[in-house]
Amino acid sequence: MKMRTAPTVAAVLIALTTTGALSACGGGSAVTDPQEQVAALPSSAAPSVSGPSGSAQSPPASATGTSGRPQLRLDDTEARVRQLSAAHADCLAENGARYATDGENLVGVDSGNGKMLVQPIPEKALRACIGLEPLAPVEMRPDSNPHYRENWQANVACLREHGLKVHLTQDMTDPAFLSWTYDEDAGISPDNQPQIEEDCMAQAFGSGR
Template identity: 35%
Template sequence: MTKAPRRLGLAVLTLFAAVLAGCDPETSDTGSTADVASLATASAAPSASASGAAGNGRPQLRLDMNEDEKQRLWNTYNYCLRDHGVRELKERSAGAPKGSGIISLDQSGEPKAAYVACADKLPLQPPELDEEKNPNYASQWNDYVQCLRGRGMKIHSLPDGSGWTYDDGVDDPSGGLEGAVYDKAEKECTLEAFRGKK
């Protein structure tokens, strides 16, 4: 069975997409699946303030942010979209954890004017995870994959460095880790590899 390649941040990005869309990542309207993801890159500003705001006004996600801090930034963006006409999926929003502030929005990309109006609230990915901004990305990516392997993941880097895939013969879709154990390993390996801490 051929497994699809994955990219760094799959758990985080897929989780955000699923939570914000209020649906299972395997059935989201975006067409993404739980087995394939690419690292979202954005034109990050050259510097970010301690508050997380980038020089161009967009909030800058940091590697060391906790999930609540990240979620607050995404909530701000999503509420802006809703307030500018993007349809809220109220039944899905009602299923979000109480007090989380998470809302679920229509994923059609309409009205386009809402996305223009809220562009300055769209969080930027950490610059360490942007291949174009991080000159050490390739070696740090390999360190990341090796870290996950050290935690029990049965994976290896693709030859072109575009992601990772499961080792031959691995039929376990989790690749050896799943749920909270995978989330913890992914976060710790990201910090270890991309902050240069071993």
């Protein structure tokens, strides 16, 4: 699977849907029959955090509230997404989590500040920092978007129409959420892939851009 060294706004927003910018975009198990398997997904799900070896680790019950948390939008700037993600990551690091050191081989997107947090995140840190964890855009959550499945299918179809060899997946940390990953014969990504990703997300999820 190909990985990007600098995630696009679209990639960071997708990662935030389930893991607070702690999991890799484009990861997950392949959905070989999207119409059939996606239709079977639950209509809602609580956020989860990646546990050891990519397993799903649910946050403590007291950490799942949304009151007062910063709300992201599909049309947010990369600067705002990174600023909010970095503030949350720094809080986690100050409360028992640890940033990866040079040479550690971890899968994930950066935390908005160019660094990655070692997983699993201690429950103490999750509880202390829940108020700073950005909420994914309402369009990117199955519990708040009744057209979530159709939007994801449209997003992947758009990417394929623009030359990206990708397919729909279930998220690696929470199968109630969707993502996409590269086909095995994906080849070299086009130079304008970041723009394609953002345009397709805007088109599929309806941010109006």
